[in-house]
Amino acid sequence: MSSTIALISSAVFDTILYPLNLVSNGTESVSSIYETIYSMQLVILRQNIAYISICLYLLWYIKAYLSKTDIIAKEGSLMHKMLDKFTAVHTGYRPTIWCFPAALNTIVFAFIQRCIKQEYEREILKADDGGLIAIDWVNLNAPKKVILIVFPGLTGCSRDNYVTHLVDKAVKEGCSAVVMNYRGIEVELTTPRTYCATDTSDLHMVVNHVHNKFKEHKIFAVGVSLGGIKLGGYLAKQYEDSLINFAMIVSAPMNTIYSCEELEKTHNFFMFNRHLSRSLSRYFSKYQHLFEADKRYDCAAIARCSSLREFDIRFVCKQFGYASCLDYYKDACLDAKIQNIKVPTIFLNAGDDMFSPARAFPVEKIKQNPYTAMVWTKYGGHISFCEGIMPTGCNYVCRLLKEYLHYVLNESNEIEKLIELERCNLKISSSLSDLSEETDEKELKFTLE
Template sequence: MAETLDELGLFEEKMLTYTSSLAIFVGVSVAALTYYLIRVVKKPLLITGSSRCADFLQRRCPVLVQEYYPTVWCFTSRAHTIVCSVLAELTTWKLPPYRREILDMPDGGELHLDWLEHHSNSHHDNRTRPIIIILPGMSGHSGSHYIINLAKATSKKGYRSAVYNHRGSNGVKLKNNRYYCAADTTDLQHVVAHIRSLYPDAPLMAVGASLGGMIIFNYLAKFGKDCGLVAAMVMSMPWNTFKTTESLEEPLNRLLFNKYLTFGLTQHLRQNREVFDKDSRVDVDHALKSSTIAEYDERFTIKVFGFESVDHFYTLASACYKVSRVQIPLLSLNAADDVFAPLCSIPTEEIKKNPNIALVVTSHGGHIGFGDWLFPSRESFMDKLYQQYVDAVFKYGQEGHIEAHVQK
């Protein structure tokens, strides 16, 4: 009898412990969910200097008037950026059926375009089917998960895409000592002219992520209305290279991102060092010892491109100094917690003065993350906005501020 009472007492004690633990778990979960729903889930902020543009975008891009639910288990932008990137790469099983085109550049170099066609005649014929040039980020290429998502989405919408692989990227060695950087728009100019010569009657748009976005912005600022594009979109684009560098130099960001990206840059240089060993402007061994992007730029980038200094390079690369020069419709998507593009670096007041630019800022999302709810492998907020925006440009441009550009 005593043993039975002891066992009953032990059982009651275990149940009490279990109940207490469950109550704590439920309480913490409810508190976390409440915080998430109240403080994290928010509608994106839309900033533009044109009320007509704002009305058009909100009507044709429904995600802009809906709450965005960032990935719930990413409590910081760093986690959002890393986890979404890693898991998305793991869930990328195969490449789309790209058709590769090799462009021989005037300087002797080589550039690869990976085309993803759409052969349906439901909306456009081959002659007039809209085309989107997709520019990856610093270490990206046509096999990167976010680029694959953009290319597939383009095809699904009935359009044609051409992924612009930066020189020497995607496992392809450089043919000469010509490289790429955010301030150099020569290659993009060549690609736009090439595609327009192939399809002169097809509307052409450019989309870029991170460094790819910087190249597009600088291209638009340089050529204005003569850029050959009807519209453009940039995602997670750093607006101020100086402030981006400062952010990446912070201890945790330096450990998580700066060193990783610098390692990729130096590995790329190591794989192509034979074309630079003969270049008297560059000390390859010194550049390979770089531990940060700023060091790499000082030892390699400014030497190859002939910039006077790193400050000179960063000034030319920064979009924040050229906002007024953009003369075609441009949509920029940024996250307020992106360590590569700190919120304080975005020139919102200047953007309000240019009716051609629309800025969308989400409260969370990290850098090229924008994971949606639980699973980063599903369609992200960035993917949704991209699909809706390209449709807005090519199908409904006559309703908005892009009418003249599309008709042209």
Template sequence: MDDIIAGLRRLALLARDISIDNVLLSVLVVTVSLMILAGIYLDVMAIPAVISCHEETITVQHQLASSSGTTDTKDEKSTPSCMTLRDFLTQFVPSLSGYYPTPYLFNGHLQTIYAALVAQPRVQGRADLIKYEREIIEMPDGGVVALDWYPSNDKHTVAPSTPILVLTHGLTGGSHESYVEDVVHKMAHAPYHYRTVVMNFRGCANSDVLTPQLYCAAYTADLKYVVEMIQMRYPNAPLAACGFSLGANVLTKYVGELGEECPLITYVSVGNPLNLVIGSERLESGWFSKRVYSYRMACSLIKVFSKHAYLFENHPNVDLDAVMKSSSVREFDASLTAKVFGYADVDEYYKLGSSSLYVPSIRIPAMFLHSLDDPIVPKESIPTEEILNNPYCVLVTTKYGGHLGWFEGMFRTNRWVTKPIVQYLTAMILAHGSLPLSARRKIPSPSPFTKEGQRLPPAAEPLDDNRSKDNNTINNVVKLTGTANVETWINTSRHGNAVAVSEYSGRKSQAVLHKPPSVLTTLLKQFGVLGVIFTVFAWARRRSSWL
């Protein structure tokens, strides 16, 4: 006890000898050092997104004011502006100029695991951030799909002409996923106040399953039915869409199947597996990927299936024991998905269900967002050539981000990817609304449908393997190849052929937005001012002691 008291006395004497100037100087030196190190890290890690596309993309006509971060419509009498799709992104999606990854999430695995285990609404204490209004839609085959609307689906709450964003989630996900809620919250609140609806696949997000069929990456009939229903209910509301992971594959396949008949204004594909064959090979090849990612995804699939396993007891091709014992996604798809949806085997399902086959048929502006360090969707599965050869498509890649991660910030992390998604979709919607009716893209009317006797499209509509190898004729869709005006890509025939076609050049283009001002330079400037202030303060104190 005496030793402790003696030690405290020595500390008190030492503290008495330390001047306030020395304390302030030490604090300033430590603070400046930490901030300079942080500035160096941010300068090194701030990698702008790379925008890759055909050199002669479609042109976008609009009457929007060019201001960073905001898009306001101009006077209705002003002359519409035209710019290429790539230039439209560089001007109206400023967030692509730089992404600052969270320092302790410095690779794709950490980003992906953090997204799965930490960045969930209930974990972060924001499970009640969004109150959805659920609507159950009965499909023609007797199954049901749960639609989660936000804000309310009531026409009296939100104007019927309010733009609608349709979202599709990832494998075994739903409207509760944080990456979905981030976009929903941004789009539904100020300054946009759009209506959003999340389509939960059969059995997901605690929705019911009434028939012996769940969902898969190739099945687009439910999405087509839902979009037509929304279109008939709100005929004057512009429709856009955003898909994540498996939902992005379904959405891309749907857009490609419809071609010019697609009722959407635009859509965004995020972390899309695209080529299921390559993605499955990568997921099942590595020990870590198979034992961690594929195994956990298989467990999630089994959890959804087990709630409704009794519906499959009498299915002639399904072995319930084999399904419940699946230890990987491939085993689950081989024992259930491929058989329920009528494929010969899992390899045929992955081949025909890959949305990469339908990228050449896309005829609306599309933005593909991918991280090159995604451990679940490898960069080899991205059909770069097909995307770059289609003037309607733009590929945006980042060096870091993982699978549906893209976290930034230190203690309060946020998803960076939400910014470009919201900026792009809102700019496209505003551009569409800023034009007179005569200049807008003519949206195909929904086909009448009834629940009784409607013929559903097959689970997968594969492209003809014997299709023409001509670059200009893929799946009976002629590619736009020249720099087209708005009328060129709006006024197209209903047979899948463009009105105007020029000779295909095959040229590609890449754009990298300028990095923001150096964080280190900014810090040094600011601390230069602080240093002068501290020097004057220290001189004044020393001067007073002389006096």
């Protein structure tokens, strides 16, 4: 800062002396001196604006770099004890200096993170309605008895850069990994049925298939964005009968109503909303012939959709039986399902994520459930969480996943004991609650008599 002030002072001093020297030497006219002074003032003004802008940006970055990564979890619970041992949580998220603002972070990540080549072994599963789902396996003969399942984002697949990095972490830990590709992605759509945030039937089928194929293995699931909504919905529906043993949900919108409102703001609409809706419209156009006979759909209008809400109204709601877009978004909200998750689950969310605004984070509900925890970073964008000078490799998501996976592999006995203890505590609490209600009813009956 002192060097900047010195530069500005020097420039001002030179501006005063230079025209005085010209006048004393008689080399310039008065008008040309005025022009010289004016041009030099413009140069100084531009320099000052540049210096001030750089200083303000650096101060903003320092604030972001030093911002605390918060743990949202029930005090003393399994999840709180687990996260307290993670170095990634204590060191926190350290954003890339030149692209840490949310929109820039998200866009840069999509283009700059390198894709790790994976030698996938493809398996095609057939659903009851005849629909096909492609799942891609890696490291099938891994020594560790833990399988990582990845559920990608809205239009994601096994070839996406962030997916290959998640798979790579599992492989390096000695685990098998499998990626679920949604209907019509990486395999032809054969029936007039696609996928949405609330439909977990295909996910359920994939989990059952993986469990039946490797019955002695534990299943560790990672859901990203839309995949996180689907995974959270599955865990809540299955309650204690879930075949998934551990879960991590990354950048999933906690309240899809708020998410839609945020994405319809002008800057987010042009950077993200319109792009995603066009991707979905292209997806529909590819398989339009399967839906043309159904009078519910205006195929030409669906192919021209310019927003996610419009696509959901014209296509998704009609296909999956929702009376309105609002009903669909309400059903997709994760914040209403947190209390039903009975599997150790870590949510990773950034406070500046335009797809999942911080005002929707169900902090109290997460704290009340001993099986859930949230790692809340102030910055990070959507999925991206870029780190390092050139964020082409491992990001914060990978760092956190690596430690979580490592803990599961090395502390499985301790985790099982803690889970059993949590279940006993919940049963005792439930019994006491029932006993209290029964006592209140008896007292009321006695009073009435």
